[in-house]
Amino acid sequence: MPSSPKPPTPEELHHHVTKMGGRDPHEEHRTATPLELLFDLTFVIAFGLAASQFAHALAEGHYFTAITGFSFACFAICWAWINFSWFASAYDTDDWIFRVVTMVQMIGVIVLAIGLPRMFASIEHGGHFDNGIMVLGYVIMRVALIFQWLRAARQDPSRRQACMAYVVAITIAQIGWIVLIFIDFSLLVTFIMATALVVVEMAGPYIAERKFGGTPWHAHHIVERYGLLAIIALGEGVVGTVASLSAVVDGKGWTMDAGLVCIAGVGLTFAMWWMYYTIPSAHVLHVHRERSFIWGYSHMIIFAAIVATGAGLHVAAYYIDQKAHIGAVATLMTVALPVLVYVGAIYALYTYMVQEGDRFHVWLIAATLVVFAVSIAAAAAGINLTYALIVLMFAPIVTVVGYEFLGHRHQAEALERDLEKSGTVH
Structure with missing residues (x-):
């Protein structure tokens, strides 16, 4: 008869601090973790609120509000998810630090989602583009992610340049997003600035993956x-x-x-x-x-x-x-x-x-x-x-x-x- 599998040791059951040396990109049977699935639940709320506001504006025949607000909302939601997911694919240690920082990012997603109705309403009424709460949630997520990339840069010296490319791009972009919170810009100026910040954010992954060897995503x-x-x-x-x-x-x-x-x-x-x-x-x-x-x-x-x-x-x-x-x-x-x-x-x-x-x-x-x-x-x-x-x-x-x-x-x-x-x- 086959022998019974050995029970896990206390060390295996404990989520102790683990070095971020990078995951094996060829690891067999790699699947999404329960933490990643929990993280995704916050995006159910975000997508739901975006869809609800979009549908209401469309039903009223307010197409400019609907399309502008929905485009801005979807980019913010998707970009937040994409950055976390690629990082986790490369550096998920599932230790207690990684888990707690992921929780902080989940809080950021919730805050971002709460700001969606105000953003749609500001477009509807014209004048100031009120995306302050959305950007606040975005900054919460990004500060947590910067911490993760800095940790990876320190603990994975062979990929330090790639990790720091992410840090620099995210940090520069966050300064710009914070400016959008405190300065009252028109919709047009906000759109131009947001476009520039998006370019900066996207440049980070490109430079990191193409110029500095990349990260070990699976x-x-x-x-x-x-x-x-x-x-x-x-x-x-x-x-x-x-x-x-x-x-x-x-x-x-x-x-x-x-x-x-x-x-x-x-x-x-x-x-x-x-x-x-x-x-x-x-x-x-x-x-x-x-x-x-x-x-x-x-x-x-x-x-x-x-x-x-x-x-x-x-x-x-x-x-x-x-x-x-x-x-x-x-x-x-x-x-x-x-x-x-x-x-x-x-x-x-x-x-x-x-x-x-x-x-x-x-x-x-x-x-x-x-x-x-x-x-x-x-x-x-x-x-x-x-x-x-x-x-x-x-x-x-x-x-x-x-x-x-x-x-x-x-x-x-x-x-x-x-x-x-x-x-x-x-």
Whole structure:
């Protein structure tokens, strides 16, 4: 009989201080930790508040407020998550210091989320761009992250230059963000300054990873982390579906419309999830670490499109409940446009990752655009919005069916050619 496994020792059970020497980028069976999953819960709140404010502004027909506020909110949320996740992939020690500092970063995310309604309201009313609370939360997160990078720089001498590149970029950016708290700038000036600060923040990872040897992030682990955030973002689609379904049931009871709304919302969300995992991210990043920048940053568009789709479903709930100040076509567009952006981003990222085009994709994209056109035409013709949503649901399904029918073979062949070009296989 096999011997029983030995119980862990007290030393193994204790979260004592551990040297940040960097994780093994080829570590087997590396998965997301319970702490990372707990950290992600704060982003459920952040995405939820951003989607709620976005949906309300869209339903009122205040498109400038909606798009400007949502864009700013999504960047702040996604960028905060991205910085922590890549650091944790490289230097997660899971000792008590790492855990406590992560808790501080979670507090920063909550503070940032609380500031979202005030930021949207300030855009709505014009004048001063009130992002003070958001920036305060951002600074809390960043100060904690600077501490982590300084710790890594001290304890991992071989990668000190890379770690300090992150420290310098984050510190410079934080000075700029703090200025935005205390000085009353107009929306235009704030936008210009924020753009400059974003460039500074993004320069840090580029310089660290390209010029100074980089950090030991784990390809399969980071891909799993991004996938988990995508699922969290897709949760807004479920929330929007429930809101729309509740509006139908409250007004008409359990009718055919109620069933169709449920099918449309869940089907759309499910198909977007399925479509996301057609990208061979882990396989490619394991071989081509240099493709991580485009892959990682482009996900901000993907995450924003997913959350916006959920917000659009919430706008549909406002419309069904006769609380929206926009028409059926505009309401459908609040769902259709984010889905269109999402589909386009997935195809673009897929093409970049495998480094070649696929003629089959042209046919799939064309079929997808036909689905978009039919759904919008249905709404414009006065057909029940519920039926238009059912048609729209098939937009991502086109890609799912195409991938399962033929696309998976094309992907395998493309990956094989990419490996041959890189010299990985002979």
